[in-house]
Amino acid sequence: MxxxxxxxxxxxxxxxxxxxxxxxxxxxxxxxxxxxxxxxxxxxxxxxxxxxxxxxxxxxxxxxxxxxxxxxxxxxxxxxxxxxxxxxxxLEARLDNTVYRLGIAPTRSAARQLVGHKHITVNGEVVNIPSYSLRPGDVIAVRERSKSLEAISNAVAGHKINKFSWLEWDASGLTGKFLNYPERTEIPENxxxxxxxxxxxx
CATH class of the missing domain: 1.10.1050.10 (Ribosomal protein S4/S9, N-terminal domain)
Known part of the structure; x- marks a missing residue:
């Protein structure tokens, strides 16, 4: 694309x-x-x-x-x-944006690449569509065979404590959860x- x-x-x-x-x-x-x-x-x-x-x-x-x-x-x-x-x-509920927000990738373009290369799962199923729209309760995770990827390890290592209230992140399992749609005041983009x-x- x-x-x-x-x-x-x-x-x-x-x-x-x-x-x-x-x-x-x-x-x-x-x-x-x-x-x-x-x-x-x-x-x-x-x-x-x-x-x-x-x-x-x-x-x-x-x-x-x-x-x-x-x-x-x-x-x-x-x-x-x-x-x-x-x-x-x-826009915030897009899969690529959420992968970026969770800290699995350093940029949105890197997140799109991870999703497109089938490194990301949603509710246990591989999803390779960056524009996939998440719903509250969806669980996003790094595919088991992809957890050792250097790009992902480096991104997660440099990721600070989750600062987005609508997302939940478990660093030990490399899994996150889309809790709810964010309020406008919570979205940092200008x-x-x-x-x-x-x-x-x-």
Whole structure:
């Protein structure tokens, strides 16, 4: 499946946020990329441009393609509650994102790779679909034969105590549990979901 494989620092600088994790290039050049750098004059952005930028930020952050993004938004719109918040909750419930949150992988792209290569199980069954939507109570684990993988061992070793209240983690068994959908205030990503809702409602 197509994924963004271009320069990540350029995207991080575009949004002025470490979207793909700590980035030294962003620290050195905390201004948008371009030939004229920080001195380039930029006119006032239109409302549409601001909304589109926020949508792109969410897509890059969670590693979701356009069609997946639109389908997920449609699902969120059909559910009860505030559409923007429901949408973020569905993004958080993706399997690849949860593998990343649990600390089994250092980045979301690494988590997608682990899932795609059949190293992850859900409720005891191997699942190789990164966009798989978890439900409260689902148990996520590293496949038995994959527990000795250096990439997983290094990620888990560097993982701090679980800081997400909607997830439960057992380091000894390399298993986690998706307890419930997180509240908006618990999701750390700096995304203005109301702008995405406004964009789709045009």
């Amino acid at each position: 197509a994924r963004y494989t271009g320069p990540k620092s350029k995207i991080a600088r575009k949004f002025r946020e470490p979207i793909f994790g700590p980035d030294k290039a962003l620290e050195r050049k905390n201004y948008p990329p371009g030939q004229h750098g920080v001195s380039k004059r930029r006119g006032k952005q239109s409302e549409y441009a601001i909304q589109l930028l926020e949508k792109q930020k969410a897509k890059y952050t969670y590693g979701v393609l356009e069609r997946q993004f639109a389908n997920l938004f449609a699902r969120a719109s059909a559910k009860q509650g505030i559409t923007g918040e429901v949408f973020l909750k569905l 995304i203005k979901e109301n702008l995405i809702v406004e964009l789709y409602s045009k």
